Amino acid sequence: MEYKQWYMEYKIHKNRPGLLGDIASMLGMLEVNILTINGVEGKTRGMLLETSDDEKIMLMGEMLKKVDNITVTALRSPRLVDKLAVRHGRYIDRDSDDRKTFRFTRDELGLLVDFLGELFKREGNQVIGLRGMPRVGKTESIIAGSVCAMKRWTFVSSTLLRQTVRSQLAEDEMNPHNVFIIDGIVSTIRSNEKHYNLLKHVMSMPSTKVIEHPDIFVRESEYTYDDFDIIIELRNIPSEEILYDSFTTSYSDDL
Template sequence: MADGKEWYLEYEIHRNRPGLLGDVSSLLGMLGINILTINGVDHERRGLLVAAREDKQIERFLAIAETMETIHLTKVRPPTLSDRLAVRHGRYIERDTGDRKTFRFTRDEIGLLVDFMAELIKKPEHLLLGIRGLPRVGKSESIIAASVSANKRWIFISSTLLKQTVRTRLSDDERSADHIYVIDGVVSKRRGSESHWDLIRQLMRSPVTKVIEHPDDFVKETEYTLENFDYILELRNHRDEQIRSSGDSIHSDFPWSDFN
């Protein structure tokens, strides 16, 4: 546990020079502010997680930092999930400016995706998550890794990971709020029997976390819409890749912005 209240500080570097980070760190140390984590969040910005016993310590730091010509403070706030992950991974999660529940990742950011999904899965509320991506991009593997990280068990209701799975019932020990239920919208749409869809409807009504691969196909077969999803995650091989779903395309030329 941090000794004091945690804060996220971020600054832009106006004039980089040797020792700049040391100057900022020394200033925080002189004010009794403990640095928990520090990392660059892009080429021109640096983020820090710090802990201070009193708010006035942060106020003093802000007053002094305003006089420094080499940096410009851009964020001072209690840390959000995005802030913690940005410092941990050295980059922000990209968020669709047109649909604020949609977050975008590429294959070289799978570690960031797994950590983000794991933190969502850990939440006490039971979320409905959707994940888009082309075949073999790493969707199912990311779900498994996030479940392991969150110390949750995963159950594939429909999947193509090892062999085509289409479940029609669950045992008593498979019904638990500690499980993550994974549904492949394409497999269920093409191969699901009525008993399979009965099981899915039961799970959708239950207070458990569901992760839906290919959510656009899934909503075509149910009374649910994309508005019912708490988060939509998109995984691409590269930034410009288009994700296609049963003849429909999800274009990748939307503006991207930081998840702040």
């Protein structure tokens, strides 16, 4: 008997006393387990459910359509964003035009780290772009996400402590299970032939690569936006513009 998880979300029109208890009782009678429950952004509530019988979920959905106080807005296999919404009580801001772009602000670093940690747990090739102004917390979030995923991280290029351009990596650093961190500006503006050969090798590995400043990386290299699976934007405040001209000059002052 195999158990399967489901995500249910409903909007509350009238939060009368006992409403949650009634829904929980209905789930209990159907022998559907509630794994996690949380309010999600105002009058919306999300639940992670578990059952071995999919028909019970469908039946529950039909029954809840008859409840006037709520409207079920989602009943599906849980996505990563669903699990994080229940865990943190808020949805990740997602670009309506480009669905692979997710937006965070600095006061959501906990949510971002959790998001990155879940992404890093995935096996195989994935390329993640991370946009943001200097000192907004990009590299620190990647490292914290790696810790959450219990993955080792490897710097291919970085400006965390000083500008670092690697031309070779040790054998243990080349483990495809590592998270490879690449500064898109350093790896292009400061790139030499040895570094670029290493970069191409890392990019071809079946592993997780996180590229800071992906727009400069695409502009100055052979790679395109199609090579990215996810783009993350991190800002100090929602209205902040990410302008590269204001800080790319410092990367090449000594060239």
